């Protein structure tokens with residue numbers, strides 16, 4: 341039997357990808373591993389796009405969030421997150 | 432800012448949404464590999480034919496990860512359990528998912544013989560260079576000099592030999608016209624998905640044995656932070672060459 345969950349704890353950052361995408365984080369899935377921070381291509385260029393959030397994840401450790409002015413909505417963080425805590429959609 | 436989102440997380444159909452967060456440690460490579468496997472199953476539309484087996488080791492934490500029929504086997508015995516199932520159910524696409532301890536130490540004889548006999552099954556072997564579940568002991572794949580619970584001064588190859596190269600070992604014994612053998616990495620999940628798809632398609636076509644080794648990360652037992660975890664994986668890629676070793680005709684089109 342599949343449980344239907346209609347609401348999911350988390351937050352969204354609008355205006356990513358030059359204002360065309362929304363970046364979402366599910367706090368019940370993010371374990372705060374920080375692996376995504378290292379692979380964000382904008383962070384790799386020395387900028388501070390994806391960073392620790394004031395919000396916490398499932399283990400009460402910091403979750404992550406992008407700076408919408410810098411995030412290009414490339415999907416790298418979504419693809420690699422071991423727990424599928426990130427979801428990016430074109431608006 | 433904490434709120435409720437009405438849009439659900441994006442999970443592959445072949446992944447079970449009910450358990451919520453996986454049972455793996457933060458940053459574990461198993462989650463990356465399994466979600467990639469589930470996406471590959473989705474893209475080939477194999478959810479109804481797939482049967483998933485997990486080993487003892489951290490792989491067993493995936494007993495309810497997949498949205499497909501699942502069986503959990505004894506340590507190293509997932510390979511024979513799955514080919515037993517696929518022999519009895521020829522249409523099934525059997526997947527045996529295991530760690531490097533399960534596949535290359537205690538279960539090595541099963542892996543070798545399944546490969547030699549061209550069993551129609553996919554082995555996914557997660558190479559994290561240690562025994563994750565039992566606390567990070569040396570595995571056959573532990574790198575030279577690597578510190579583990581049982582090699583506190585670093586692995587000494589004079590005493591314990593060089594690391595086992597699973598994909599090369601399997602390549603040496605398979606039927607090269609029927610089998611698919613490859614090594615991917617969690618550094619490149621797009622490539623790993625293509626490899627998973629080729630491995631699965633080879634079984635779905637009834638051609639032969641498939642082996643996908645995935646270089647993975649175990650931040651808990653490596654005691655690494657996020658930077659060092661990725662650096663260690665780069666070091667592993669220097670030792671275990673990433674790429675396809677055996678590709679039978681007929682799989683070139685699978686991307």
Ligand SMILES: Cc1ncc(C[n+]2csc(CCOP(=O)(O)OP(=O)(O)O)c2C)c(N)n1
Pocket residue numbers: 487488489490506529530531532533534537557559561562563564565570
């Ligand atoms: C027959 C048998 N021998 C030993 C064990 C103890 N044991 C449990 S998990 C494990 C190793 C798991 O390591 P690996 O296969 O590399 O998978 P990982 O946990 O790293 O994913 C061992 C030796 C067991 N459960 N059964």
Ligand code: SF4
Pocket residue numbers: 369370371372373374375376377397403404420421422423424425426458
């Ligand atoms: S979003 Fe995913 S990859 Fe990033 S810290 Fe959270 S669990 Fe780790």
Ligand code: SF4
Pocket residue numbers: 379380381382383389390406410411412413414415416417418428
């Ligand atoms: S979508 Fe790309 S640019 Fe935006 S935070 Fe994720 S990795 Fe960085």
Ligand code: SF4
Pocket residue numbers: 454455456458459460461489559563564648649650651652
């Ligand atoms: S011990 Fe290692 S392999 Fe096992 S769940 Fe934790 S990080 Fe993953």
